[in-house]
Amino acid sequence: MKYQIDVQTRSKEDFVDITQQVRDCVRKSGVQNGVCVLFVPHATAGLTVNENWDPSVKADTLATLDRLVPWRANYQHVEGNAAAHIKSCLVGTSETLLVDAGNLVLGTWQGVFLAEFHGPRRRQVLVRVIPDVEAR
Amino acid sequence: MKYQIDVQTRSKEDFVDITQQVRDCVRKSGVQNGVCVLFVPHATAGLTVNENWDPSVKADTLATLDRLVPWRANYQHVEGNAAAHIKSCLVGTSETLLVDAGNLVLGTWQGVFLAEFHGPRRRQVLVRVIPDVEAR
């Protein structure tokens, strides 16, 4: 019950909505009740759950992260992408979601996003859906 | 082994201690060893584990978040609560805790908090307790 979601990001910084792909993984797994663990194997990206109805939320979040952790500052990291690493640390590289009656559980306004902090790149999101004991 | 904790928050921003309710879920589940996954299905709230002994910690944390992500700024989001969404992104909407010998594992000074960023509202925390293979 392991899956991979491939994402081609289109800009330097972006939140890419992967909710439908995560829902598909849960459906394919056949798990009725359990958890869905997502992990992004990249040190300049992250995962977040937030409102996916109004796209201004992602614009505001990216702008705020950029104000708090500007791309250019007095960083030591030689590759020039220290800001992307720091944002990854703040946003996090994993999410654990719940699965109920065969469906991913999210609030009405919530979606799952890959957070790109140094794109555009090809990114992967690794997924594992684990059944609770009730489902066995 | 699925539970829901209902929380009525009392102010615009707050950290509500739900440690006892989470402990109760673990006890009711009967799981001896495993994990306890919490998820908040709201895009303007979060979950955090932090000191629950001195209430000034939550006051300092909320004040710092407010300084970093002020309620009024040059946001695009039309609903006026962009700051709450951004804080939710920084604090996170899920927590995975450990269960050992039938008890929730927390450090001496740690508690589990629902983080309210746009209250007061009725909020839910969804809980699933999953046994490790040892417990089967």
Next chain:
Amino acid sequence: MKYQIDVQTRSKEDFVDITQQVRDCVRKSGVQNGVCVLFVPHATAGLTVNENWDPSVKADTLATLDRLVPWRANYQHVEGNAAAHIKSCLVGTSETLLVDAGNLVLGTWQGVFLAEFHGPRRRQVLVRVIPDVEAR
């Protein structure tokens, strides 16, 4: 399938690379496919996954956190370590990683770090490795 990693931190603030110790826990567990949950039972520490190749990444991240959440500010918390609690909230106290074919799954440049925000101290990282249903 439960383990404890002991860490002696050496300075007030540090990211200590515990990747090898986490890999050892996964190997000892014998779990082929599943998840590895880490939890730090301390309210002034955290866990993060980030680049572990160039040590300047951790220096840049700690310096940025210190700029955003300075040690001395107008905090109420009497113990004087409010900043450490707030950083713990931002970075998080748990990580959920994936296990695949008996190995911890990390990106090429990623490592797992204990984040110390009020050291030097002896710290623990609690680990549980849970098999997916495929492995049973």
